[in-house]
Amino acid sequence: xxxxxxxxxxxxxxxxxxxxxxxxxxxxxxxxxxxxxxxxxxxxxxxxxxxxxxxxxxxxxxxxxxxxxxxxxxxxxxxxxxxxxxxxxxxxxxxxxxxxxxxxxxxxxxxxxxxxxxxxxxxxxxxxxxxxxxxxxxxxxxxxxxxxxxxxxxxxxxxxxxxxxxxxxxxxxxxxxxxxxxxxxxxxxxxxxxxxxxxxxxxxxxxxxxxxxxxxxxxxxxxxxxxxxxxxxxxxxxxxxxxxxxxxxxxxxxxxxxxxxxxxxxxxxxxxxxxxxxxxxxxxxxxxxxxxxxxxxxxxxxxxxxxxxxxxxxxxxxxxxxxxxxxxxxxxxxxxxxxxxxxxxxxxxxxxxxxxxxxxxxxxxxxxxxxxxxxxxxxxxxxxxxxxxxxxxxxxxxxxxxxxxxxxxxxxxxxxxxxxxxxxxxxxxxxxxxxxxxxxxxxxxxxxxxxxxxxxxxxxxxxxxxxxxxxxxxxxxxxxxxxxxxxxxxxxxxxxxxxxxxxxxxxxxxxxxxxxxxxxxxxxxxxxxxxxxxxxxxxxxxxxx
Amino acid sequence: xxxxxxxxxxxxxxxxxxxxxxxxxxxxxxxxxxxxxxxxxxxxxxxxxxxxxxxxxxxxxxxxxxxxxxxxxxxxxxxxxxxxxxxxxxxxxxxxxxxxxxxxxxxxxxxxxxxxxxxxxxxxxxxxxxxxxxxxxxxxxxxxxxxxxxxxxxxxxxxxxxxxxxxxxxxxxxxxxxxxxxxxxxxxxxxxxxxxxxxxxxxxxxxxxxxxxxxxxxxxxxxxxxxxxxxxxxxxxxxxxxxxxxxxxxxxxxxxxxxxxxxxxxxxxxxxxxxxxxxxxxxxxxxxxxxxxxxxxxxxxxxxxxxxxxxxxxxxxxxxxxxxxxx
Numbered sequence: 101x102x103x104x105x106x107x108x109x110x111x112x113x114x115x116x117x118x119x120x121x122x123x124x125x126x127x128x129x130x131x132x133x134x135x136x137x138x139x140x141x142x143x144x145x146x147x148x149x150x151x152x153x154x155x156x157x158x159x160x161x162x163x164x165x166x167x168x169x170x171x172x173x174x175x176x177x178x179x180x181x182x183x184x185x186x187x188x189x190x191x192x193x194x195x196x197x198x199x200x201x202x203x204x205x206x207x208x209x210x211x212x213x214x215x216x217x218x219x220x221x222x223x224x225x226x227x228x229x230x231x232x233x234x235x236x237x238x239x240x241x242x243x244x245x246x247x248x249x250x251x252x253x254x255x256x257x258x259x260x261x262x263x264x265x266x267x268x269x270x271x272x273x274x275x276x277x278x279x280x281x282x283x284x285x286x287x288x289x290x291x292x293x294x295x296x297x298x299x300x301x302x303x304x305x306x307x308x309x310x311x312x313x314x315x316x317x318x319x320x321x322x323x324x325x326x327x328x329x330x331x332x333x334x335x336x337x338x339x340x341x342x343x344x345x346x347x348x349x350x351x352x353x354x355x356x357x358x359x360x361x362x363x364x365x366x367x368x369x370x371x372x373x374x375x376x377x378x379x380x381x382x383x384x385x386x387x388x389x390x391x392x393x394x395x396x397x398x399x400x401x402x403x404x405x406x407x408x409x410x411x412x413x414x415x416x417x418x419x420x421x422x423x424x425x426x427x428x429x430x431x432x433x434x435x436x437x438x439x440x441x442x443x444x445x446x447x448x449x450x451x452x453x454x455x456x457x458x459x460x461x462x463x464x465x466x467x468x469x470x471x472x473x474x475x476x477x478x479x480x481x482x483x484x485x486x487x488x489x490x491x492x493x494x495x496x497x498x499x500x501x502x503x504x505x506x507x508x509x510x511x512x513x514x515x516x517x518x519x520x521x522x523x524x525x526x527x528x529x530x531x532x533x534x535x536x537x538x539x540x541x542x543x544x545x546x547x548x549x550x551x552x553x554x555x556x557x558x559x560x561x562x563x564x565x566x567x568x569x570x571x572x573x574x575x576x577x578x579x580x581x582x583x584x585x586x587x588x589x590x591x592x593x594x595x596x597x598x599x600x601x602x603x604x605x606x607x608x609x610x611x612x613x614x615x616x617x618x619x620x621x622x623x624x625x626x627x628x629x630x631x632x633x634x635x636x637x638x639x640x641x642x643x644x645x
Numbered sequence: 646x647x648x649x650x651x652x653x654x655x656x657x658x659x660x661x662x663x664x665x666x667x668x669x670x671x672x673x674x675x676x677x678x679x680x681x682x683x684x685x686x687x688x689x690x691x692x693x694x695x696x697x698x699x700x701x702x703x704x705x706x707x708x709x710x711x712x713x714x715x716x717x718x719x720x721x722x723x724x725x726x727x728x729x730x731x732x733x734x735x736x737x738x739x740x741x742x743x744x745x746x747x748x749x750x751x752x753x754x755x756x757x758x759x760x761x762x763x764x765x766x767x768x769x770x771x772x773x774x775x776x777x778x779x780x781x782x783x784x785x786x787x788x789x790x791x792x793x794x795x796x797x798x799x800x801x802x803x804x805x806x807x808x809x810x811x812x813x814x815x816x817x818x819x820x821x822x823x824x825x826x827x828x829x830x831x832x833x834x835x836x837x838x839x840x841x842x843x844x845x846x847x848x849x850x851x852x853x854x855x856x857x858x859x860x861x862x863x864x865x866x867x868x869x870x871x872x873x874x875x876x877x878x879x880x881x882x883x884x885x886x887x888x889x890x891x892x893x894x895x896x897x898x899x900x901x902x903x904x905x906x907x908x909x910x911x912x913x914x915x916x917x918x919x920x921x922x923x924x925x926x927x928x929x930x931x932x933x934x935x936x937x938x939x940x941x942x943x944x945x946x947x948x949x950x951x952x953x954x955x956x957x958x959x960x961x962x963x964x965x966x967x968x969x970x971x972x
Binding site: 130131193194197198200201208209212215216219220222223224225226227533537538539540541542543547550551553554566567569570571573574576577578580581584595599602603604605606607608609610611613614617 | 646653659686687688689696698699702703705709710713714783784785786787813825826967
């Protein structure tokens with residue numbers, strides 16, 4: 101019985117010490133991300149039957165547990181992965197928006213400058229200064245187009261690099277999770293121990309990974325976390341992790357897509373498998389904002405080059421010789437001396453080159469170099485559709501001289517905006533006069549050139565060049581502003597969810613201060629109890645003397 | 646409700662950040678004077694502003710075209726007016742000539758007619774500031790009217806015909822033969838004329854059997870005839886009448902062209918004032934859309950500053966609250 105008295109006191113001392121240690125641990129980790137506050141679980145020790153009564157046996161430290169709510173943790177993960185997606189989306193689309201809308205580099209001013217100069221040539225067709233100004237304005241327009249296209253092209257390359265960097269980070273996280281799985285397994289296999297801090301670390305890694313790409317963690321019976329991507333593909337399985345990499349898109353070799361390495365083969369992850377995280381934001385932004393902007397600029401450049409060259413070819417230059425292409429050729433003769441004209445419909449123009457041949461009735465269009473399914477031949481004036489029936493954004497009409505059977509041409513759409521240059525070197529080469537002109541004072545063709553500014557040459561004749569550019573800026577701006585709004589919304593959601601989660605798992609220093617006092621008092625009381633028990637023994641020993 | 650220390654101490658942070666970024670934005674708006682700093686700030690207004698500034702730019706060029714057209718017309722009108730004066734003076738001279746006047750007077754009249762002839766030939770071959778011939782149609786680099794003067798050789802040799810080297814009358818898009826300048830979206834105005842009707846095509850009425858109505862030739866011939874001592878008074882009288890008719894017809898044709906030019910100038914003036922009015926409206930609309938209301942922006946900036954100070958104060962107060970301070 102005497103031993104019992106000391107034993108109870110010592111158990112109280114130990115319990116209070118455990119409490120103080122845990123409190124100190126909590127205080128130390130107040131700023132550790134992913135840390136969940138811990139508390140000691142006590143159990144009253146089993147009673148002993150002595151002298152006809154049941155007496156308690158003191159306290160025992162049962163376990164140290166961490167406090168969390170799986171529901172709130174999942175909520176934070178879900179909102180965070182959406183926020184990360186929106187952040188990446190809004191950041192990149194703001195850049196595209198900035199490039200298109202920057203008044204120093206914008207196309208609108210250069211388009212107006214070119215046509216202003218064309219009007220001045222029409223006002224004074226024999227004025228050499230006016231012609232030189234037009235050539236310079238053409239150069240400015242080509243430079244701006246090139247510049248804008250290459251800036252957006254650079255962003256496309258940046259996106260490829262960023263995807264590869266994300267894949268590397270993902271691999272870092274998944275291998276750490278796999279090795280933590282192993283460590284936790286070793287500790288917890290020994291029995292009832294729970295590796296709280298390692299588990300917190302692992303959860304934090306999953307949370308961080310989830311910011312890059314949305315993953316589904318599944319806790320196995322043995323305590324391992326398996327991490328799945330896109331619902332089914334395992335990224336981490338026990339202590340094994342699989343490598344993420346990037347590979348060129350099978351539809352567009354300019355674009356990289358994320359892929360998983362299974363054995364030695366890379367298997368592309370489809371966009372629908374990636375619905376959250378920075379990775380999904382980048383992919384969605386590229387598809388919805390960046391590439392439409394890049395292809396849109398190319399389409400406007402092709403339309404301008406095509407129309408300006410067509411008008412230029414229809415006139416006579418200052419020495420009364422037929423005009424030649426002012427900008428890089430959009431339509432190029434490869435056989436025969438006739439011409440075809442292009443009309444832009446509202447479909448998007450593919451970024452490829454094509455060969456066109458005429459058999460006397462229909463035009464046959466084929467990609468160069470050959471790729472993809474055959475394009476059905478079309479008659480003049482009909483919109484061109486690809487093998488799957490989607491519009492290719494243009495129609496072919498007979499130009500002048502009229503095409504004859506056997507004539508062929510090349511259509512240079514691929515990276516046209518990137519390569520757009522001015523082909524004329526002499527101001528006199530500008531074809532200001534009509535083909536039936538009587539002298540250099542004729543300005544009819546220059547008027548036709550100037551008239552291109554306001555006439556609709558895109559969307560089946562309903563949209564002007566600057567109108568198309570305005571639309572492009574407008575639709576990009578709408579997407580960018582929408583992305584900003586939903587980023588703000590997800591920021592608020594993440595803030596709320598994190599606060600709710602932290603209200604359970606976060607450390608509160610005042611609470612820990614109270615705990616410290618509580619455990620200190622418990623320790624002092626237990627020590628006092630031992631001292632009293634000691635006094636009792638002294639009394640008994642004193643009696644025996 | 647339980648709250649974690651991190652949440653408690655950091656709660657003023659988002660408010661501080663939001664206010665700071667608002668202040669930075671307002672700063673930029675006031676500094677640049679622009680309400681829309683990037684298209685995404687207001688996609689709809691951006692689109693409208695781009696359309697408006699396109700229209701303003703087009704009108705700017707239209708105004709430049711109108712100015713150019715006005716200059717061309719003014720120059721043409723001046724030259725036509727001088728031609729008119731010359732022809733009127735030449736006709737007065739011919740009217741005052743009498744077949745029987747003495748030789749000295751006839752010699753004077755011959756010389757004066759030769760002077761009007763030279764003046765006219767210079768005027769119809771006028772060049773603009775770029776060196777382009779005004780009345781050559783499209784062949785602006787070619788001196789249009791070539792005529793070899795026979796006077797003062799008065800030995801009876803007949804004067805030669807004028808050689809017109811410009812674009813022939815009727816060969817141009819506009820039958821009256823002149824260049825057009827586009828002054829608005831659907832109006833192009835004629836800024837030069839063909840003088841062929843004045844100089845060669847005017848029909849001389851009342852002169853049966855004579856289809857020759859070449860003005861330079863007739864004027865040259867008059868100068869020769871009036872001094873030709875071998876001609877009878879009747880012949881001279883005929884020459885006087887013939888020249889008066891030719892000059893009268895030429896003046897009629899010239900007046901037609903002059904009134905066309907005057908009417909076009911009036912129309913142009915009207916088009917210009919319309920264009921200026923529309924451009925002003927569009928410029929104002931553009932300013933309303935894109936320019937920042939500086940007063941409102943500065944007032945908002947002050948209220949944001951107050952809010953930022955409040956958030957900073959709140960943080961300073963909150964961060965002092967800790968139980969450990971009392972232990």
